[in-house]
Amino acid sequence: MFTVTAYAAPSATEPLVRTTVDRREVGPHDVLIEIKYAGICHSDIHTVRGEWGETPFPLTPGHEIAGVVTRVGAEVTKHAVGDRVGVGCMVDSCRECVNCLAGQEQYCLNGMTGTYAAVGRDGTVTQGGYSTHIVVTEDFVVRIPDGLALEVAAPLLCAGITTYSPLHHWGAGPGKQVAVVGLGGLGHMAVKLAHAMGAEVTVLSQTLNKQEDGLRLGADHYYATGDQETFKKLANTFDLIINTVSARIDVDAYLSLLALNGSLVNVGAPAEPLPVNVFSLFSGRRSFAGSSIGGIRETQEMLDFCADRGIGSEIEVIPADKINDAYERVLASDVRYRFVIDIATLS
Numbered sequence: 115m116f117t118v119t120a121y122a123a124p125s126a127t128e129p130l131v132r133t134t135v136d137r138r139e140v141g142p143h144d145v146l147i148e149i150k151y152a153g154i155c156h157s158d159i160h161t162v163r164g165e166w167g168e169t170p171f172p173l174t175p176g177h178e179i180a181g182v183v184t185r186v187g188a189e190v191t192k193h194a195v196g197d198r199v200g201v202g203c204m205v206d207s208c209r210e211c212v213n214c215l216a217g218q219e220q221y222c223l224n225g226m227t228g229t230y231a232a233v234g235r236d237g238t239v240t241q242g243g244y245s246t247h248i249v250v251t252e253d254f255v256v257r258i259p260d261g262l263a264l265e266v267a268a269p270l271l272c273a274g275i276t277t278y279s280p281l282h283h284w285g286a287g288p289g290k291q292v293a294v295v296g297l298g299g300l301g302h303m304a305v306k307l308a309h310a311m312g313a314e315v316t317v318l319s320q321t322l323n324k325q326e327d328g329l330r331l332g333a334d335h336y337y338a339t340g341d342q343e344t345f346k347k348l349a350n351t352f353d354l355i356i357n358t359v360s361a362r363i364d365v366d367a368y369l370s371l372l373a374l375n376g377s378l379v380n381v382g383a384p385a386e387p388l389p390v391n392v393f394s395l396f397s398g399r400r401s402f403a404g405s406s407i408g409g410i411r412e413t414q415e416m417l418d419f420c421a422d423r424g425i426g427s428e429i430e431v432i433p434a435d436k437i438n439d440a441y442e443r444v445l446a447s448d449v450r451y452r453f454v455i456d457i458a459t460l461s
C-alpha cells in the first residue's frame with residue numbers, strides 16, 4: 115500500500131478535512147491515475163452526512179474523476195502512461211453475471227463496487243476522488259477524448275452518464291418530445307444531451323429563474339411547475355420525462371404530461387417513497403421507471419458523443435479548501451451547475 119493526500123469526512127457531523135488515504139499497490143490489471151479534477155455530486159453530500167444509510171468513516175468521497183495515467187500494471191492493455199482517463203461511480207463488479215456480461219455492470223446481480231464507501235473485492239473500503247491518486251482496475255477506467263477538457267469532463271462521469279443512459283435507452287432523438295424536471299447538476303446535462311440527440315426539449319422547473327440558462331443550454335421551451343396552468347397546457351405532451359429532482363414530486367401530475375406510451379424516468383433519489391395512482395398509468399399506457407448511471411461501454415460512448423458534439427458540464431472550479439463551502443452552496447442550489455475541485459490545490 116501507499117499513502118496519498120486526500121480530503122475526507124471524519125464523521126457525519128464534521129466538515130471534511132485534509133488527510134491521507136491508503137491506495138493498494140498497482141496490480142497486474144490496475145492503472146494508477148494522477149487525479150486532476152474531481153466533481154462534487156449531491157450523492158457525496160448525502161453519503162458523508164450518513165443520509166443514505168451507514169457510512170464507513172473516515173470517508174473520502176468523489177466519483178467524478180478525471181486525470182492522467184502515471185503507471186500501469188504488467189498485464190494492462192487498455193490504457194498507457196500519459197493517457198487522459200476518467201473514473202465514475204463504480205470501480206468493479208462481479209464480471210460474471212448476466213448483466214455484467216451484457217455490459218450493464220451498474221446492474222451487477224452481485225452488486226457493483228462503488229467508487230467510495232463500498233467494500234472492494236480486496237476487502238478494503240473504497241475511497242473516492244477527492245485525492246491526488248487512485249488505483250483502479252483497467253476495465254473500469256474510461257478514456258477521455260482529446261476534444262474534452264478534463265475539468266468539464268469530470269462531471270460527465272456521473273451527471274453525464276446518469277442522464278445519457280435513460281435518454282439513449284428511451285429513444286430521445288428527432289421527433290421526440292423530452293422534458294427535464296429540475297435544472298441542476300443532472301438536469302443541465304440532460305438538457306444538453308437531449309438537445310444534441312435531436313429531441314425537442316422542455317425544462318420543467320419550479321420557477322422561471324433559470325429560464326435564460328435553460329434556453330442557452332439547448333432547451334426549446336421552459337415552464338414553471340409552480341404555475342398550475344403549466345400542467346393543463348402540457349397535458350399528454352411528452353414521450354419521455356427525465357426527473358432529476360431528489361425531493362418529493364406529485365407523480366400523478368407529471369404522469370399526466372406524458373403522451374401515449376410515454377415514460378416518466380427517475381434519476382433523482384428522494385429519501386421517501388413516492389405514491390403513484392395506478393390509474394395515471396392506465397390512461398395512455400404510461401410507464402413510471404428509474405435508471406441508474408450507465409455501463410462502462412456506454413460511459414465511453416457518452417464521452418465520445420460529448421467530445422464529438424463539444425459538450426461539457428457547466429462548472430465552477432474550486433480549490434480543495436472550499437469543499438465544505440461548496441457543499442453548503444450545493445444544498446442551497448447556489449451552483450451553476452457543478453463544482454469541480456482542482457486537485458492541484460490538494461497536494
Ligand SMILES: [Zn+2]
Pocket residue numbers: 155156157158177203272273
Ligand atoms: Zn454522482
Ligand SMILES: [Zn+2]
Pocket residue numbers: 207208209210211212213214215221222223224225
Ligand atoms: Zn455482475
